[in-house]
Amino acid sequence: MRIGDSWKAGSTNEWIESVNPYYNKPWARIPRGTKEDAEAAVEAAHAAFKGPWAQVSPADRGLLLYRLAELMAENAEYLADLEVRDTGKLRAEMLGNLRYLPRWYQYYGGLADKIEGTVTPIDKPGMFHYTTYEPLGVVTCIVPWNSPLLLTTMKLAALLAAGNTAVIKPSEFASTSLMAFAKLFEEAGFPAGVVNVVTGYGPELGEVLTHHPHVKRIAFTGGDSGGRAVATAAAQTFKRVSLELGGKSPNIVFADANQDAAVKGVVSGIFAATGQSCMAGSRLIIHRSIHDEFVQKLVDFVGTATLGDPNDSETNMGPVSNRPQLERVMAKIEAAKAEGANCIIGGKRGSTEACGDGLFVEPTIFTGVTNDMTIAREEVFGPVLTVIPFDTDEEAIELANDTLYGLAAALWTTSIERAVKMPKKLEAGTIWVNAYRVVSYLAPFGGVKASGVGRENGMEAIKEYLETKSVFLNGNPDVANPFVMG
């Protein structure tokens, strides 16, 4: 683990095996950090915040972030390789991510010296008023296993540009890329303690990372139950929190859609990354008049998807990332069958030769689904699509919004009228029209309802890591009536 200026095993010298889900074999071991280790990391981050990091000017913070971006680009292949081994996700996707992620550090590096306060036209005679934006202090980043570096970067670039320090807690299932990434901060010239990485189990480390008085903010991405635990803990000491908790996102296909493009959009929404994406388009909401034709096209397309080695450029879908997740996905598939949904493709463990001993699940589609079935309500976080027909635009919106979640939604249409009207009616943080699974460092990302609170990416994300200070200067020689508010 990276704590302050040193590399440490856990204080009890216990280790957690990291399993490569393609071979279904351990390939690395990571320290099982303890509460004492988490405490040391928070102290190191706090010391850096009060000490050397506070001495670095905003412009120089920006230069450090640019240097980090260069190092990340130079190490893209290596970091992508670690993520593929830990998560089983396609090398093509992880390397694509790694080549894009430096943009976040460049963008926020550029913003670091543009955090300007305001002068207020204050309504108090003889007074002058201004605001400044100040960093918060130590920020805890708690991230899941599906895209460790992407989901960390969406927090870290903005929080560092704003002048905070960080303790990162990767998932116990996928820690190695963040440990390797931590090395680059030293090389880039960041003072020790600005970025710390502690590994281990969430609830154990969470007792410090979400409670410690020096932690001023928590940025969390993960499942509902982890998110609820973190938010509850944060409430005890009134820490600021952002939560990105996944979803049950609707992908709506209208009768006037370009069907071939929509088929690809639906596939990218739910089968890319083997469905292990917070923004997965897991509910296809489709106009009844094209239901049969579209579903047939989808089955034909999905039927040709190749499961196998994530390093092979011919592979379309890798394994599920870890055994507990595999078991959750299979249990949800069985429950959907028992509930009466009609499994028209997939529904089983992947068993081709290329799947070997890997944790594969076949791409699975259920028709005959109603929106009240469990399979249409709970996040599966796997390659499982439910198909729900609609008759009118109003019904499509009603079905799309009839969910606890609200991370993303997409619509496929050639009607400019629908393209303009529908986004206003959809309850989701991100809307795509004739696209799916597009993310940019420039575009705010986050959810509504049970998909969470707060936004990452884009200009406004930097404010998530800043405190506004309001300063009144009294130019009057005296104080007016002291018993009445000024």
Ligand code: TXE
């Ligand atoms: O997530 P967890 P898991 C969903 C998906 C999946 C389910 C569970 O449906 O099936 O969540 O996945 C840390 N205090 N998503 O178990 O537990 C944990 O160690 C502090 C959606 O992997 O939420 C890890 O680092 N930390 C999602 C991180 O939280 C705690 C991505 C996320 O783990 C903690 C992944 C605690 N009490 C899964 N409990 C998305 N939004 O993209 C856990 N953690």
